[in-house]
Amino acid sequence: MRLKEYFHDKQNDQEKDNIKPWMKKKSRFTPTPGREKSLDTYIDAVKREILYGLKDRVQSNISDKESKALQSLLNDSSIIIRPADKGSGVVVVNTEDYIKNLEKEMNECDSYEKNNGKCKHEASRAVKKVANKLYRDGLIDQELKDYLIPKHPQEAKLKGNPKIHKNNNPYRTIVNGIRTATENMAEVAEKELNEFVETTPSYIKDTTDFLTKLQEIPNEIPENTMLFCFDVIKLYPSIPKQKGLEACREALETRTDKTIPSKAIEEMITTVLDNNIITFNGTEYKQRKGVAIGSKLGRNFACAYMRKWDEELMKNEFIPIFYKRYIDDGFGFWTHGLEKLNEFLMFANQIDKSIQVEMRVGGKEIEFLDTIVKIEDRKVITSLYTKPSDKHMYLNYKSSHPRKTKEAIPYSQAIRLKRICSKDTDYQVHKKKLKHYLRRRGYSGKIIDRQFDRADKLDRDTLLKPSEDKKKNMKRVPLVLTYSKKLPRIHDIVKKHLPLLHESNRMKEVFNEMPIVAYRRDKNIADILVHEKTNRTMTREVNPVERCTKKCVVCDMLTRGLHNRGGVSGVTISKRQTCEACNVIYGINCIQCGKIVYVGETSRSLKERLKEHEADTRHHRSKPVAEHFNSGQHSVEDMGVCVLQNIRDNSDYYRKIKELNWIQLLKTEVPNGLNTKAASDLVWQNYRR
Numbered sequence: 001m002r003l004k005e006y007f008h009d010k011q012n013d014q015e016k017d018n019i020k021p022w023m024k025k026k027s028r029f030t031p032t033p034g035r036e037k038s039l040d041t042y043i044d045a046v047k048r049e050i051l052y053g054l055k056d057r058v059q060s061n062i063s064d065k066e067s068k069a070l071q072s073l074l075n076d077s078s079i080i081i082r083p084a085d086k087g088s089g090v091v092v093v094n095t096e097d098y099i100k101n102l103e104k105e106m107n108e109c110d111s112y113e114k115n116n117g118k119c120k121h122e123a124s125r126a127v128k129k130v131a132n133k134l135y136r137d138g139l140i141d142q143e144l145k146d147y148l149i150p151k152h153p154q155e156a157k158l159k160g161n162p163k164i165h166k167n168n169n170p171y172r173t174i175v176n177g178i179r180t181a182t183e184n185m186a187e188v189a190e191k192e193l194n195e196f197v198e199t200t201p202s203y204i205k206d207t208t209d210f211l212t213k214l215q216e217i218p219n220e221i222p223e224n225t226m227l228f229c230f231d232v233i234k235l236y237p238s239i240p241k242q243k244g245l246e247a248c249r250e251a252l253e254t255r256t257d258k259t260i261p262s263k264a265i266e267e268m269i270t271t272v273l274d275n276n277i278i279t280f281n282g283t284e285y286k287q288r289k290g291v292a293i294g295s296k297l298g299r300n301f302a303c304a305y306m307r308k309w310d311e312e313l314m315k316n317e318f319i320p321i322f323y324k325r326y327i328d329d330g331f332g333f334w335t336h337g338l339e340k341l342n343e344f345l346m347f348a349n350q351i352d353k354s355i356q357v358e359m360r361v362g363g364k365e366i367e368f369l370d371t372i373v374k375i376e377d378r379k380v381i382t383s384l385y386t387k388p389s390d391k392h393m394y395l396n397y398k399s400s401h402p403r404k405t406k407e408a409i410p411y412s413q414a415i416r417l418k419r420i421c422s423k424d425t426d427y428q429v430h431k432k433k434l435k436h437y438l439r440r441r442g443y444s445g446k447i448i449d450r451q452f453d454r455a456d457k458l459d460r461d462t463l464l465k466p467s468e469d470k471k472k473n474m475k476r477v478p479l480v481l482t483y484s485k486k487l488p489r490i491h492d493i494v495k496k497h498l499p500l501l502h503e504s505n506r507m508k509e510v511f512n513e514m515p516i517v518a519y520r521r522d523k524n525i526a527d528i529l530v531h532e533k534t535n536r537t538m539t540r541e542v543n544p545v546e547r548c549t550k551k552c553v554v555c556d557m558l559t560r561g562l563h564n565r566g567g568v569s570g571v572t573i574s575k576r577q578t579c580e581a582c583n584v585i586y587g588i589n590c591i592q593c594g595k596i597v598y599v600g601e602t603s604r605s606l607k608e609r610l611k612e613h614e615a616d617t618r619h620h621r622s623k624p625v626a627e628h629f630n631s632g633q634h635s636v637e638d639m640g641v642c643v644l645q646n647i648r649d650n651s652d653y654y655r656k657i658k659e660l661n662w663i664q665l666l667k668t669e670v671p672n673g674l675n676t677k678a679a680s681d682l683v684w685q686n687y688r689r
């Protein structure tokens with residue numbers, strides 16, 4: 001709120017909308033209090049009432065027995081728990097089978113090659129070299145150059161989700177490209193390909209877009225019409241690199257906005273494709289063909305190539321009267337008989353030997369995406385399609401989420417049904433099934449019926465029209481908090497004190513709408529048992545410390561960390577430990593005391609932060625950590641460190657909340673440890689006002 005007041009009238013909305021990702025500089029600047037008395041009074045009143053309203057104890061929504069079972073599953077290294085590729089299911093896999101299947105997938109696919117393990121820093125060097133060259137050549141500015149060069153890159157990690165809807169349950173390989181060396185470069189390039197991809201004649205954005213485009217079909221469909229679908233086999237890793245680059249080159253030349261020269265974007269794309277380094281089970285792979293599933297560049301690189309592939313496909317003697325494609329899934333209406341359709345398939349598989357398709361012919365009915373498309377009385381009818389393997393795992397009503405979030409589930413799902421089902425009879429049938437699934441997840445019949453009634457009143461044609469981007473037009477200041485049952489009714493508090501803010505006429509103008517309260521969810525069971533457990537189980541080094549150099553003092557501290565002794569106060573720490581880790585919660589342990597004595601957090605690399613602790617100790621500064629290791633028989637050699645938690649959300653506020661959780665869990669507050677910060681200070685010192 002202080003920022004909005006400070007910058008009011010200093011930047012217009014058009015300028016704000018045109019800001020590129022690399023222009024959004026991270027800043028910790030907060031205007032000092034005292035500029036507007038009514039704003040200061042309002043903020044203090046809201047903060048005070050929220051703090052006083054925090055509940056000391058709330059009843060957990062899982063029992064002690066369930067909690068112990070979750071901990072047991074988390075620590076069981078013999079199994080991996082993964083989400084099903086489609087259908088909201090959860091799959092428990094033997095760890096050895098999981099590793100064996102993914103290694104087989106990587107070794108048998110000609111898109112990947114094993115490396116000697118020395119390429120992990122190659123990607124960072126390549127990105128830095130290209131970014132600096134583009135800057136020297138005058139193709140990009142300083143801001144973009146700085147954005148492209150990562151500060152603390154991580155390796156891309158391979159994961160697999162079982163396809164339980166297919167025979168033998170093959171895996172969909174996914175590369176986690178978050179915080180990798182090429183992530184930002186891929187993001188910039190991907191945005192520059194958007195226009196070319198979205199203007200593709202066969203382009204489908206999503207199911208709603210598909211349903212809208214089906215309305216383009218003439219009122220009466222020819223009698224002999226057949227429906228067909230095809231699926232490109234392993235599209236992402238199969239795209240020939242040169243042909244993909246040729247498609248991108250055309251895409252870049254046809255852009256309406258060429259602020260960044262095509263030559264610069266082309267070099268970025270090449271750099272991303274040449275530096276897909278992936279690790280799995282201690283083995284390093286380099287992708288030499290195609291693009292990684294999980295890379296920000298992946299979708300648009302694939303779609304740009306497929307646009308050119310579509311153009312070749314439409315050169316066949318006989319073509320569909322209607323043809324659309326969602327990435328690697330094609331759909332069409334065919335009027336030339338089954339024999340010509342088979343020839344069409346053969347022609348498709350001859351366009352490029354690397355790209356092979358499998359076709360399904362459905363006659364008058366076929367499934368595509370999450371719809372069933374039918375031809376009835378020469379008209380197109382659509383209804384909902386769900387895979388037999390779909391478990392319908394909607395958000396459980398007992399989950400720790402805001403009530404409005406849970407009540408929105410029946411409403412949003414009913415809207416989805418109304419969009420997809422063109423006949424009211426189908427809508428009613430699927431609505432009845434949906435009610436059954438929701439009742440199994442703890443929703444009352446009263447809540448379901450009330451939300452269904454809201455959806456019933458909506459017009460289907462209106463629902464099929466593109467909706468406005470509400471975020472783009474939102475003027476309200478968001479108060480973003482991690483949801484907890486301990487929180488009081490924040491919305492009521494924000495609204496209650498609004499008259500204090502509006503005592504000033506200027507504040508009435510700046511904040512003519514009440515701040516909006518938005519909740520981010522906290523870590524859930526899926527985060528723990530799926531994502532965190534996979535990371536733990538797959539990190540199996542005997543010594544989890546990966547040294548950067550032999551003389552690194554922080555790596556020395558890591559080797560003395562309590563993670564090497566099997567656990568900390570009942571908490572297992574099995575992540576790989578590296579001094580280059582950033583955005584973390586860390587624990588400093590004392591070898592002589594035999595326990596963690598201090599918990600800290602940092603957005604910077606662990607190396608930068610720990611060197612400060614080490615320097616404080618050497619120079620006998622008046623800091624809690626330094627004083628401890630300079631007391632009695634202690635020395636800096638007794639200092640060990642371990643990464644307690646890697647934080648995905650790069651938010652100071654969220655990181656400090658997690659720091660507080662670890663301080664409480666490990667009991668490191670004075671007098672048991674060295675942490676001296678008051679809980680309320682931790683919660684509010686980085687509050688975004």
